Amino acid sequence: MIWQNWNKADRTLLAAAVIFLFALCLQVQYPGNTFAAGFLFCAEAALVGGIADWFAVTALFEKPLGFPWHTAILPRRRQSFIEATGRMLQREFFGKKALVAKVKRIDFAGKLLGWLERPESRLLVAKWLADRGRNWLEAQDGTSLSGVLAARLGDLAAGSMTPERIRSFLLYGAKELETVARQPEFSAKIEAGLDGYISSKLQGPMAMMMAGFAQSVNVLNTEEAAGLIKDRCILFLERVQQEESEEAEQLQAMAEKISCFLQKNFAARQELDHAVLNSVQRLNLNEYLFNATDERDILDGQLQELAGSIVQVVYGMLRENSSLQREVSGICYQLAARGVMQAQEMLGSIAGDVLGTMTDEQINRLVYDKAEPDLLWIRMNGSIVGAAIGLVIFAVMQFI
Structure with a gap:
């Protein structure tokens, strides 16, 4: 039956029409009866109100009864709707x-300290540093390695952590x-963070409704x-390594800021220099170079020990030095904020x-x-x- 496919608003409007016809018949049967007249007045007001609101709601999506003026508002203004949706995502969910x-x-x-407090975390960092050190050693010429190391360690012992040298370390880190x-795994961690952030922002029914709509039309797609954020991070890291780019200038x-900090904190720099020099002096590099197969395991262990010493010293410095903590937080904040802002600017175009690929009917259906x-x-x-207003008006008319 057609009646079973109607929604409750359609049934209410049909009921208002039936009641109006009944009231009209009642008024014809009892023309001078006040109750019949009032009942007809209220039924008429209910029918008119229902038709008016049906027209208003339908006009949002299509042309009711073919009426062309100021109807089908959403299809006619779809571009404005698309732009507004993009602005909503940028300003409400991901505002700058x-x-x-x-x-x-x-x-x-x-957070870095909390992570480094775990021994397995420090071991992971030490292993990474040891692997990088072994790769560097394997790329060196054995005849000149001792000279290279002497020059590098001499500079380090002299405390010449110039901005240029620090910049080379930072570039290696960026790579x-x-x-x-x-x-x-990088994208998966970002997606989990975005899901948690969005959930924390949905604190009202309207926000939940808009978020549900955005997700259903694939506008709010955390994956x-x-x-996108991953791509922007990669682009940022690539530009950092390019000469004369804005990121390279930053x-x-x-590097200059870190160098200035090290110059002002001479004791901290000396502690780091001492740990590195003492550890490097224990490396059996000559035997490794002349007998790489037999000495590889020994050198790997020594490199691991060196890296572990460096990580332990840096961890201690970070834990005890509040100014160093502020510097680390400031640097991380600048990098994170810039990456977030670059991704935020693209949300509107994604929406x-x-x-823009959806038809008018699809947009209408999803919004409805x-x-x-x-x-x-x-x-x-x-x-x-x-009906309520009709009753009030009829009652007032009886007393006038």
Whole structure:
């Protein structure tokens, strides 16, 4: 039956029409009866209110009864709707101020300390450093290795941590971070963080409804957003390694800041220099170079010990030195905030691209499905409120 496929607003409007016809018959049967006249007045107001609100709701999506003026509002203004949706994502869910404030609240140094407190974390870092050191040694010429090391260690012992030298270390770190960012696990961690952030922002029914709509039309797609952030991070790390780029200039400024910090904190620098020099002196490099096969395991252990000593010293410095903690947090904040801002700027274009591929009917259906309960109650309230207002007006007319 057609009746079974009607929603409650359609049934309410049909009931109002039936009641109106009954009231009209009642008025014809009893023309001078006040009750019949009042009943007809209220039924008429309910029917008019229901029809008016049906027209208003339908006009949002299509042309009711073919009426062409100021109807089919969503299809006619789809471009404005698409742009507004993009702005909503950028300003409400991922607004610049909110994102920067979120990043600013992160205690990067505290999180790094918490991670380094675990022995397995320090072992992981030490192993990574040892692997990098072994790769560097294998790439050197055995006849000149001792001279290279002597020059490097002499500079280090002299405390010549110039901005240029620090910049070379940072560039090497950026190259390694780029390798990490290209791994699939990097996107998975970003996606998990975005899901948690969005869940924390959905604190009201309207926000939940809009988020559900955005997810249903694939506008709020955390997997795609994570991939985008990953791409922007890789692009940023690539630009850091390019000469004369804005990012390279920022890296140079960071190197100068670190160099200035080391110059001001002479004791901390001496502690690091001492740990590195003492550890390096224990390396059996000559035997390794002349008998690489037999001495590889020995050197690997020595490199691991060297890296472990360096990690332990850096961990102690970071734990005890509050100014170093502030420097680390500041550097991490600058990098994180810049990456977040670059990704945020692209959300509007993503929303536009996704919604732009949808037909008018698809957009209408998706919007209506998310707001259907409210739209049905708007239509039903037209009949209910109309009848109530009709009753009040009729009562007032009786006393005039």
